[in-house]
Structure formats: structure tokens, C-alpha cells
Amino acid sequence: MTPLHAKLTRDLWRMKGQAIAIGLVIAIGVAMQVMMTGLVLSLTETRNAYYDRYRLADVFAPLARAPERVAETLARIDGVAQVETRITGMALVDIAGRDLPVSARTLSLPEHGAPRLNDILLTAGRMIDRSRPEEILLLDGFAAANGLRPGDRIRTTMNGARRSLLIVGTAQSPEFLYTTAPGEFVPDDARFGVIWMNRSVLAAAYDLEGAFNEALVSLTRNAREEAVLDAIDRVLSPFGGPGAYGLADQFSNRFVSEEIAGLEVSSTGVPPIFLAVAAFLLYIVISRLVQSEREEIGLMKAFGYRNGEVGWHYMQLVLTIALGGALLGCLLGIAAGRAMIPVYTTYYKFPFLLFRLEPASFLTGIATSVFVASIGGLFVLRRIFRLAPAEAMRPPTPPDYSRTGRFGAGLSQWLDQPSRMVLRRITRQPGRMAGAVFGIAAGMGLSLGMLTIYEGFDVALDRTFNVIDRSDATVTFAYPASDKTILELARMDGxxxxxxxxxxxxxxxxxxxxxxxxxxxxxxxxxxxxxxxxxxxxxxxxxxxxxxxxxxxxxxxxxxxxxxxxxxxxxxxxxxxxxxxxxxxxxxxxxxxxxxxxxxxxxxxxxxxxxxxxxxDPDRQASVHAALKDMPVVAGVSLRTEALAAFQTIMDSGAGSIRYVMGFMAFIITFGIVYNAARVAQAERSRDLASLRVIGFHTGETAFVLLGELAVVVLAALPLGILIGRSLSSGIAAGFSTELYQIPVIFAPQAQGLAIAVVVAAALLSGWLVKRDIDRADMIEALKTRE
Structure with a gap:
């Protein structure tokens, strides 16, 4: 081990607390980037593989009724690769223990073989026997949420007729990654399901023998989707076709894509904020460290070390901290990404989802950390390397404080000696104090930004389900009905x-x-x-x-x-x-x-x-629910309380749950910044603090000189932190907002108060750790010049 390597090891051990804190701040920024870019890649590739393996259609064309021969006309359209027709409808399902029936969509399965498009994945049981009309497959999530399994029977109402159906299996489909009840945006497995049945049974139930009411179309590789959609609409318009639409507008795919897009926006916009704060903190610490070792640099040059060797020594210190933090961040990002996978397999009905790593995120995080850290070190070293060894070994020229003497002179007469020392330090080194203030304010801004998002989620819930929607229940009809139906409802008892x-x-x-x-x-x-x-x-x-x-x-x-x-x-x-x-x-x-x-x-x-x-009427809910069950026109009934609970689950899952991870990381960064500010101040003033002990100051008075400075810096950072937090909140809210919900920016007093409390708590904990070290310090050793 060379002498410089030995010195590097001693320096890292001496500043291990600061090095660990800085490394954690860097690790958090890199972890955010690795986790979020990994989730984007995982969801995108899993979605595409699932769609491809089970042949999800490129175009969906609903209609009222068309004879089966129309499918041949659709197949002849230029750009159409394959056409599959099916029958679909709505049903009400009676679930044991629920007063209200739940909605389900019914879909036909071909008479022979598997579907050519929109195939299904059997998750339990067996496929239906086409010779047994009562056998069905049930959507896996719906069955699990209602405690149903193969062998159970359910009672349904389809087109006004009641049927008893036998569940022989459960299935998943790429068409139903995201499912909601009619008229709702929020998925709830317990309140909406999908039933697959034999086509001949559904045709009889909906009076569609020899006909279909939906066409599925796959496109050739070079097809122009818009032209194909127009051609399909021209064919199906006489048969009550409301208009074909592409996969991009398919309900389930649209929300999955919206989730991925939201994650992608967050992954490109939010982690750089964390990395920027971490890089700024690293720059401050390294620049002060190098400045404090001015004499050591001169001594090394006097012993014959060249500028490049000395510079590389300090660069190794910077790179060790930056690389250590970045590598730890990669590991944390992988762990966090894998921990989020079960959330998405529950939230979206993927049958499989493996966390895939994005190599670019590793390279970006590591390169960004190292680059910014290196720039900070080079900027400081450039000034010191211009000094001759003899000059560098001398203490720097004392700064001119003559112009700062007047500032605070009136206040000084009311302060004791330790307080005056704190005031002089702040007024005589405003640049350093400003750097510390901005660093702490940046950390507080991150915390406040995340707390503001928490408040925005709560406001979105309250405004949607208590201010805009004040109903107890929402009834959806199977088809547009006469307004006399409203009078029938109004006359119901309850x-x-x-x-x-x-x-x-x-x-x-x-x-x-x-x-x-x-x-x-x-x-x-x-x-x-x-x-x-x-x-x-x-x-x-x-x-x-x-x-x-x-x-x-x-x-x-x-x-x-x-x-x-x-x-x-x-x-x-x-x-x-x-x-x-x-x-x-x-x-x-x-x-x-x-x-x-x-x-x-x-x-x-x-x-x-x-x-x-x-x-x-709350006292007559049961009778109202029973009456709604018997109305053939009713396609679905949803309760506002259930929709609120489902929406709360949605906001606490998927991309919404990441806000808690980001908030936790923001709090860690805030503590890291405050702790490093205290440690840097202690390192800069170690000789001064030891001198105070030698001349008779008590440990409490000595600690007050340092901690009083930290208190003033923290107090000065609070209003600036609020301003930074307000600026960051809008960008973070935009990253979390999707087509499903928009997150408002609400600057609630409690969020600002909690952000301030986080900074104050971090300052108290950092102050206690620093004071403990001051009490343990060896005065003689602190007064010596380090070799």
C-alpha cells in the first residue's frame, strides 16, 4: 500500500459518518432511477409478450347485430389479417352475502377449438364442455375476490332471464388486465367479472343465432390502422356499429398504457431531482474537505508528489464515495423494483411479471454521480494546485472582515460570548452559510413536495366522492331507457x-x-x-x-x-x-x-x-337492493362507499404507492443533508472548538458555538425550503397524474408543518451526534497538525 493509499484509507475512516451519509443520498437517487426505469421496462415487455402470446386483437368493432356472412366482407378489407366474431353482453350475478347483484360481461367461446384472437389463459379447473350449456369459465380475479372456485354454481340474470351456471374453471385474458363495472373508472374485482360461455348458449340468450355483435380483427404488418377502421365502419354501419377502435383505445390497454406512461414520466423527471440534490451535497462536502487540507497538499508536493498524483489521490476519495453510493443505489433499486412487482400483478391482472433491469439506468446513475462529484473536486483543486508547496503549507491569508464588522454590531452587545462567536461566523462567511442553507432547503423542498402529493391524493378522493358525487348508489341501465324508469325508481320504498x-x-x-x-x-x-x-x-x-x-x-x-x-x-x-x-x-x-x-x-x-x-334511506337499503335486482333494465348497481374504497386501493397501489417510497427517500435525503452540514462545520472548526476547551469553555458552551450555527442555518433554510417545495410539487404532481385521476397541488399548512418538523428533527438528531463527538474529542490531538 502506497503512502497516499494509506492516507486515503485514514481519511475515509476519519470521515466515515459523512461518507456514509453522502453515499446514502447518492444511493437513493440512483435507486429511484433503477427502480422506476426497471418497472417501465418490465411492464412494457410483459404487456407486449402477453398480448402477442394470446393474440390480442388490433381492432375491436362492436355492433348491434350482423349476420355471420358479414365477417367474410371484413376479412377482404386491405390490411386485415384475421377476423374473429363473437357474442358479448351484460349479466347480473347474485353473490352470496351481498344484497346487490354485481355486473359481469359475458363472452362467447368458439364452438370448436380455441379462439383465434383474444385467447384465454386457464388458471384453474378445465375448459368448458360445449355439450353442456350450463358450464362457464369465470375471470380469475372476480372468482378469488368472491370466494368462488370450480365446482360452485352462480345465479345470473341475462337479458331478463335467470340462469343457474356451473363454474368449471377460472381464466385470465390480456383483454382484461384492467376491469371496471359499467359507468365506473375504478376497478374492483369483487364488483365486476367476466363470464366465458359456449357461443350457442349466448346466442340463444341474446337472440343472436347465426349472428354476432362484436368483431375482432388483427392487422397485417404494413396496414394503416386509420384506413382499416374507416373501412370496417363502412361495412358495419348498417348493422348498428358505433365505430371500430384500435388497441390504443381499448379500455384495459389504455389504462395499462397510461400507468406505464406515468411511470416513464416519473422515472425521467423525479430521480434527477434527487440526484441533483445529492450531487450538490457531495460538491459542498468535497470542496470544503479539500480546502481544509491545504497544508497537507503543500506537504505532499514538498515531498515530491506531482500535481497529477495529488489530484488523483483526492479524486479517488471522491470516486470511492460516489461509486460506493451508486453501486448501493443499484442494489436498492433492484430490491425495490422486485418488491413492487406483486403490487402490479394484483393491480393489473398479469399472469406473470418479472422485474427486468434497464442497463442504461445503471450507467446513467453511476455516470451522473461520478461526473458531478469529479467536477466539484476539480473545481476546488484547480485553485490549490496553482500554489507553490511552501505557500500551500502556510495557512491561507486571513480574510478581510473589516467591512463585516458593522453588521450585527448593535446586536452583539446583547449577546454572550458564545452567541457573538456564532454571529461572527455567519456574517464573516456568508457564502459558506448560503451553501449550507440552500442544501438543507433543497432537502426540505423534496420532503415538502412529497407531503404535498400525499395531501393532493386525499383531496382528490374527498372532492370526487364527497363533493362531486353525493349519491348513495348509481344504477346503470342495460340500454338507454325511457325517463319513466326514473319515476319508477323514485316511487320505490326507501x-x-x-x-x-x-x-x-x-x-x-x-x-x-x-x-x-x-x-x-x-x-x-x-x-x-x-x-x-x-x-x-x-x-x-x-x-x-x-x-x-x-x-x-x-x-x-x-x-x-x-x-x-x-x-x-x-x-x-x-x-x-x-x-x-x-x-x-x-x-x-x-x-x-x-x-x-x-x-x-x-x-x-x-x-x-x-x-x-x-x-x-339507510334503514331500507336491503329492500331497495332487492327491488333493483328484479328490474330487467338494470345492468349494474354500484355503491359510492364501495367505489371510494376501491379508489383508495387504486391510489395506494401501482404508481400511487411509489409516492410512499419516494417520500421515505426524501426524508432520508433531508436527514443526510442536515447531518453533513453539521459534520462539515465540525470538521472545519475542530481546532477552534478544541482551543475553546483549552481556554476554559465548558463542553456545553463549546457545543453551543457549533450547534448555534447549525440552528441559525436550519432556521434560515425553512422559508427557502417552503418555496422550493412549492416549485417541485407541480412537477411531481404532473408525474403522478394519469387519465384515471389527476393529483391537485394543495399547499396545506399541515404538510408544511410536517416538512419543517422533519428538518428540525434531523437537526436535533444531527446535533446530538455531533455533540457526542465533541464531548469525546481529545483536545491535544485536535490541536495537532495532521500528517
């Missing part, structure tokens, strides 16, 4: 209020921008479900025009007064141009609202509704 709603699937277009969504028609003066403005005040829906949500207006780049083209995807499918009359503040989905009568008037279908919001 229902205190029933308000109509109509959901119309549409495609919004503004130039080249488009969005597949729906228009919600609400009755004037609606009380149970309302469109609200940014001040949470109800918006009076006009007799003409549409009110867009903030998210939808942003997607389409529209403002009040602009026209928007609306392509209706049901009934006669008119293409309408309506003005945007307002913007609603919605934090769930991307809805659009119209006056119910005005919407029906535009569609030429007066007096039609597709559902209702209900207020139910």
Missing part, C-alpha cells in the same frame, strides 16, 4: 331521490387532437352528482354547448368559446359541432357534461336515460 343521467360514448375532435370518451347528460339543478368549477361551485349547464373537464380541455387544447367536433358512437351516430361553454374541475377521468334535455335533443332521442343517481 329511495328518497332519483336523478337521471345519460352517458353517451363519443369521440371528441379538435383539429388533429382527438379523445375517445363520453358525454354525461345531467338534469338541471342536479343535487346528487354535479359539475363543479374550480371554486367547487355548481356549474349551470346551458341549453346549448358542452362543459369540459380540466383534463379533457387540456388534451384537446380547448377553451370556453371554442367549437369542438363530437362524433357520437351510438344510435344514428350523428357528427355534431358544439361550443365549449365552460370548464369543470374534475379530478377523476376526463368527463364532459351537457344538459340532459339538450343532449337528447341533439341526438333526436327525447326522454332517454342510461342510468340514475339514487339517495337511499
Amino acid at each position: 329511495i328518497t331521490l332519483a336523478e337521471p343521467v345519460r352517458q353517451v360514448p363519443v369521440v371528441f375532435r379538435n383539429g388533429r387532437l382527438d379523445h375517445q370518451g363520453a358525454i354525461t347528460g345531467l338534469a338541471p339543478g342536479a343535487h346528487l352528482f354535479r359539475a363543479l368549477d374550480a371554486n367547487e361551485q355548481p356549474i349551470a349547464l346551458p341549453e346549448r354547448g358542452v362543459v369540459l373537464s380540466t383534463a379533457l380541455a387540456s388534451i384537446l387544447a380547448l377553451e370556453p368559446g371554442d367549437p369542438v367536433t363530437v362524433e357520437v358512437r351510438e344510435g344514428s351516430q350523428p357528427v355534431l359541432t358544439v361550443p365549449v361553454t365552460g370548464i369543470a374541475d374534475s379530478l377523476m377521468g376526463s368527463p364532459a357534461y351537457m344538459d340532459l334535455a339538450a343532449l337528447n335533443r341533439l341526438l333526436g332521442e327525447p326522454g332517454r336515460v342510461s342510468g340514475a343517481y339514487l339517495a337511499v
Whole structure:
């Protein structure tokens, strides 16, 4: 071991506390990047492999009814590789222990062989016997959530007829990675399922013998999707086709892709913030360390070491800390990514999901840490290397404090000697103090940014399920029904209020921008479900025009007064141009609202509704639920309390759960910054503190000189930390927001108070650790010049 290597080892051991703290801060930034980029890669490759292995269709074309021969016409369209027809419908399922029936989608299986498109994965039991009409397969997640298994029977209502069905197996499908009940955005395995049955049985149930009501299409490699969609629409339009759509607009795939896109945004935007703070901290520590070893550098040069050898010695110190932290971050990122995999296999119904590593994330994290650390070291060494050995071995020229003497002079007469020493240190070295203040403020800003996101998630829940939606239950009809159905509901014993709603699937277009969504028609003066403005005040829906949500207006780049083209995807499918009359503040989905009568008037279908919001007497819920079961028109019933619980689960799973990981890491970084600020100050003033002990200061008075400086720095960092946290919050919120939900930026006093408490707690703990070392310090050894 060379003398320089021995010195390197001694230096690392001497500053082991600082080195470990800095390494952990770097490790956290690298771990975030490795974990999130790994999750993006894992989800993307797993999704693509699952789609390919089970032949998920490229195009979905629902319709009312078409004879089977139409499939041959579809197969002749240029760009179409394969066509599969099927029958689909909705059913209600009676589950033991539940007052309300749950919704299920029914799908046909071919009479012979496996589906050519949208194949299924059998997870338990066996495939159905085509000769036994009562046998079914059930969606695996739905069966597990309701305690159902092969051999059990369930009672269903399909097209108004009750049936007893035998479960012979459970299955998964790439078509149903994300499933929700009709009219909802939030998945809940217990409240929505999928049933696969023999095609002939479903054809009889829905009166579709010799016909189909959905076509699945796969495309050739060079096909133009838009041209194929137009051709399919021309073929199916006479048969009640609302419009074919591609895989990008398929409900399940759209939300999976949205989750991946959100993770990708977070992985490119959030980890660099952590790495930047870590790099800044490392720069401060290394620059002060090198500056404090000015005499040692001169001594090494006097013994004949060249500038390159001395510089490489300090670079080795920097690289050891940076590389150690980066490598630890890679390991932590792998562990955290693997720990997140079960969350996604539960949240999205992937049959398999392996955590894949992104090599670029390792290289980026390591290279960034090393590069920034090296730049900081070189910047400081450049000034010292210009000194001759004899000059470097002398203490630096005392700085001129003559101009700072007046500052605080009036305050000094009211302070004791230790307090005056703290004041002089701060006023005479404002640059160093400013660096420490900014470092602590940056750590606090990260913590406050994450705490603000926590508050935003809570506000999104409260506003959606307590302010916008104030109903007890939502009823969805199997088809647009007469508004007299609302009167029947209102007359039911136990229902205190029933308000109509109509959901119309549409495609919004503004130039080249488009969005597949729906228009919600609400009755004037609606009380149970309302469109609200940014001040949470109800918006009076006009007799003409549409009110867009903030998210939808942003997607389409529209403002009040602009026209928007609306392509209706049901009934006669008119293409309408309506003005945007307002913007609603919605934090769930991307809805659009119209006056119910005005919407029906535009569609030429007066007096039609597709559902209702209900207020139910709590003492008569059971009788209301029983009555709703017996209504053939009802396709589904959802309770607001259950939807709230499901949404809470969603926000605590998937990308939403990562906010807790990021918050924990932000708190660690905050502590690391405060601890390093205290350690650096202690290292710089070790001789001064020992001198104070020699001349008679008690240990408490000596510690006060150092800890008082830390207290002033921390207090000065608090307001700056709040400003930084406010700036970071918007970017972090945008990274977490998806089409399913938008996270508002809420600067709650409790979040700011908790962020301040985190910094103060970190300062107290760091101060205690530093004071413990001061009490243990050897005065004689501290006064010696290190060799």
C-alpha cells in the first residue's frame, strides 16, 4: 500500500459518518432511477409478450347485430389479417352475502377449438364442455375476490332471464388486465367479472343465432390502422356499429398504457431531482474537505508528489464515495423494483411479471454521480494546485472582515460570548452559510413536495366522492331507457331521490387532437352528482354547448368559446359541432357534461336515460337492493362507499404507492443533508472548538458555538425550503397524474408543518451526534497538525 493509499484509507475512516451519509443520498437517487426505469421496462415487455402470446386483437368493432356472412366482407378489407366474431353482453350475478347483484360481461367461446384472437389463459379447473350449456369459465380475479372456485354454481340474470351456471374453471385474458363495472373508472374485482360461455348458449340468450355483435380483427404488418377502421365502419354501419377502435383505445390497454406512461414520466423527471440534490451535497462536502487540507497538499508536493498524483489521490476519495453510493443505489433499486412487482400483478391482472433491469439506468446513475462529484473536486483543486508547496503549507491569508464588522454590531452587545462567536461566523462567511442553507432547503423542498402529493391524493378522493358525487348508489341501465324508469325508481320504498343521467360514448375532435370518451347528460339543478368549477361551485349547464373537464380541455387544447367536433358512437351516430361553454374541475377521468334535455335533443332521442343517481334511506337499503335486482333494465348497481374504497386501493397501489417510497427517500435525503452540514462545520472548526476547551469553555458552551450555527442555518433554510417545495410539487404532481385521476397541488399548512418538523428533527438528531463527538474529542490531538 502506497503512502497516499494509506492516507486515503485514514481519511475515509476519519470521515466515515459523512461518507456514509453522502453515499446514502447518492444511493437513493440512483435507486429511484433503477427502480422506476426497471418497472417501465418490465411492464412494457410483459404487456407486449402477453398480448402477442394470446393474440390480442388490433381492432375491436362492436355492433348491434350482423349476420355471420358479414365477417367474410371484413376479412377482404386491405390490411386485415384475421377476423374473429363473437357474442358479448351484460349479466347480473347474485353473490352470496351481498344484497346487490354485481355486473359481469359475458363472452362467447368458439364452438370448436380455441379462439383465434383474444385467447384465454386457464388458471384453474378445465375448459368448458360445449355439450353442456350450463358450464362457464369465470375471470380469475372476480372468482378469488368472491370466494368462488370450480365446482360452485352462480345465479345470473341475462337479458331478463335467470340462469343457474356451473363454474368449471377460472381464466385470465390480456383483454382484461384492467376491469371496471359499467359507468365506473375504478376497478374492483369483487364488483365486476367476466363470464366465458359456449357461443350457442349466448346466442340463444341474446337472440343472436347465426349472428354476432362484436368483431375482432388483427392487422397485417404494413396496414394503416386509420384506413382499416374507416373501412370496417363502412361495412358495419348498417348493422348498428358505433365505430371500430384500435388497441390504443381499448379500455384495459389504455389504462395499462397510461400507468406505464406515468411511470416513464416519473422515472425521467423525479430521480434527477434527487440526484441533483445529492450531487450538490457531495460538491459542498468535497470542496470544503479539500480546502481544509491545504497544508497537507503543500506537504505532499514538498515531498515530491506531482500535481497529477495529488489530484488523483483526492479524486479517488471522491470516486470511492460516489461509486460506493451508486453501486448501493443499484442494489436498492433492484430490491425495490422486485418488491413492487406483486403490487402490479394484483393491480393489473398479469399472469406473470418479472422485474427486468434497464442497463442504461445503471450507467446513467453511476455516470451522473461520478461526473458531478469529479467536477466539484476539480473545481476546488484547480485553485490549490496553482500554489507553490511552501505557500500551500502556510495557512491561507486571513480574510478581510473589516467591512463585516458593522453588521450585527448593535446586536452583539446583547449577546454572550458564545452567541457573538456564532454571529461572527455567519456574517464573516456568508457564502459558506448560503451553501449550507440552500442544501438543507433543497432537502426540505423534496420532503415538502412529497407531503404535498400525499395531501393532493386525499383531496382528490374527498372532492370526487364527497363533493362531486353525493349519491348513495348509481344504477346503470342495460340500454338507454325511457325517463319513466326514473319515476319508477323514485316511487320505490326507501329511495328518497332519483336523478337521471345519460352517458353517451363519443369521440371528441379538435383539429388533429382527438379523445375517445363520453358525454354525461345531467338534469338541471342536479343535487346528487354535479359539475363543479374550480371554486367547487355548481356549474349551470346551458341549453346549448358542452362543459369540459380540466383534463379533457387540456388534451384537446380547448377553451370556453371554442367549437369542438363530437362524433357520437351510438344510435344514428350523428357528427355534431358544439361550443365549449365552460370548464369543470374534475379530478377523476376526463368527463364532459351537457344538459340532459339538450343532449337528447341533439341526438333526436327525447326522454332517454342510461342510468340514475339514487339517495337511499339507510334503514331500507336491503329492500331497495332487492327491488333493483328484479328490474330487467338494470345492468349494474354500484355503491359510492364501495367505489371510494376501491379508489383508495387504486391510489395506494401501482404508481400511487411509489409516492410512499419516494417520500421515505426524501426524508432520508433531508436527514443526510442536515447531518453533513453539521459534520462539515465540525470538521472545519475542530481546532477552534478544541482551543475553546483549552481556554476554559465548558463542553456545553463549546457545543453551543457549533450547534448555534447549525440552528441559525436550519432556521434560515425553512422559508427557502417552503418555496422550493412549492416549485417541485407541480412537477411531481404532473408525474403522478394519469387519465384515471389527476393529483391537485394543495399547499396545506399541515404538510408544511410536517416538512419543517422533519428538518428540525434531523437537526436535533444531527446535533446530538455531533455533540457526542465533541464531548469525546481529545483536545491535544485536535490541536495537532495532521500528517
